[in-house]
Amino acid sequence: MDQYRTSGVIDEATMKEIIGIFIPAWYRRLTGTCCVICLLLSLFFGLSVKKVGFTCFFLVSAALFDSYPAIHRRRYYKMAIARMSEQAGSLSIRQESFFNVDGLAVHSLETDGSILLHYDTLAFVRESRHYYTVMTKGQQFTLIFKNDLNDEQKRNFLPDLKQRCPKLKVRK
Numbered sequence: 336m337d338q339y340r341t342s343g344v345i346d347e348a349t350m351k352e353i354i355g356i357f358i359p360a361w362y363r364r365l366t367g368t369c370c371v372i373c374l375l376l377s378l379f380f381g382l383s384v385k386k387v388g389f390t391c392f393f394l395v396s397a398a399l400f401d402s403y404p405a406i407h408r409r410r411y412y413k414m415a416i417a418r419m420s421e422q423a424g425s426l427s428i429r430q431e432s433f434f435n436v437d438g439l440a441v442h443s444l445e446t447d448g449s450i451l452l453h454y455d456t457l458a459f460v461r462e463s464r465h466y467y468t469v470m471t472k473g474q475q476f477t478l479i480f481k482n483d484l485n486d487e488q489k490r491n492f493l494p495d496l497k498q499r500c501p502k503l504k505v506r507k
Contacts (some may be wrong), residue, residue, distance in 0.1 A: 373397035
């Protein structure tokens with residue numbers, strides 16, 4: 336019994352759409368909070384204490400905290416593109432995936448390799464415009480292509496997956 340069978344191409348455009356999955360929301364909130372604190376400290380040292388060195392230090396720190404998630408995303412993007420190029424010898428990989436009794440089966444149509452990701456190894460799923468991105472505890476990811484699913488399957492996908500994996504987190 337194969338459910339939610341989809342197939343599609345993972346390429347650079349796909350990676351640009353899903354790359355945000357690698358930066359958790361708590362990390363973005365933490366860097367944003369640190370950025371705000373640094374801005375407030377720079378205002379304090381600039382306006383009340385009139386220390387130019389501290390003001391500049393905290394302004395630079397705020398800029399670094401603000402840009403760090405983008406730097407992380409770019410690093411993961413480049414790493415994913417390099418892995419794709421090493422694996423398939425090109426910048427695109429055709430894959431097929433489906434859910435069976437044991438877990439999520441992923442089949443690379445480029446290399447003819449297959450892997451079964453058991454339900455207990457799935458950590459979280461994130462929905463984007465064209466994909467459901469499923470991430471494992473070991474930081475492997477695979478895609479479920481939404482354009483291959485009908486409306487009923489799209490509505491039932493997350494509840495069905497959550498039923499099979501009670502500890503699965505759904506990220507927005």
